[in-house]
Amino acid sequence: MKKIALYPGTFDPITNGHFDIIQRALGLFDGLIIAVADSQSKKPMFTLSERMSMIENTVVDLKNVTVVSYNNLTVDLAKEHNSGVLIRGLRAVSDFEYELQLGYLNHSLDETIETVYLMPTLENAFISSSIVRNLLSFNGKTEHLLPKQVQAMIGNQK
Numbered sequence: 001m002k003k004i005a006l007y008p009g010t011f012d013p014i015t016n017g018h019f020d021i022i023q024r025a026l027g028l029f030d031g032l033i034i035a036v037a038d039s040q041s042k043k044p045m046f047t048l049s050e051r052m053s054m055i056e057n058t059v060v061d062l063k064n065v066t067v068v069s070y071n072n073l074t075v076d077l078a079k080e081h082n083s084g085v086l087i088r089g090l091r092a093v094s095d096f097e098y099e100l101q102l103g104y105l106n107h108s109l110d111e112t113i114e115t116v117y118l119m120p121t122l123e124n125a126f127i128s129s130s131i132v133r134n135l136l137s138f139n140g141k142t143e144h145l146l147p148k149q150v151q152a153m154i155g156n157q158k
Helices: 016-028 048-058 074-080 093-109 129-137 148-157
Strands: 004-009 031-037 065-070 085-089 114-118
Touching: 004 016, 004 074, 016 031, 016 085, 016 114, 031 048, 048 065, 048 148, 065 074, 074 085, 074 093, 085 093, 093 114
Parallel strands: 004 031, 004 085, 031 065, 085 114
Antiparallel strands: none
């Protein structure tokens, strides 16, 4: 039986750090579902449709990757897609406490769910979507932080 992992997030926008985690997860699992949260409560900069399109364009050459959107509990989505593994990225110690709590919460909701924490390479460890959004709001340079497909899409919107 194939092991399929679910990588949930807002991806507002997807960054090189996210893409790094995607590639690492594909090295460990037979398939990966990238689950894009609607997250209207976070007031994303990009619409759900735009975020999905950015991800689809970024992973177009990768095999065994599916992109879905969701607006329900992550554990329920995992169950819908027969995935017992959640992928979460850890950049720094500051991420660890939040991610640990989230992992425990998800496990308390469904004991069959395991969370695998992956770290990006050192060159991508400082990148976050919030840093990118901040730079974008000031027309700052983001080419080194975003996949080229995403940069092209955002560049066309400016």
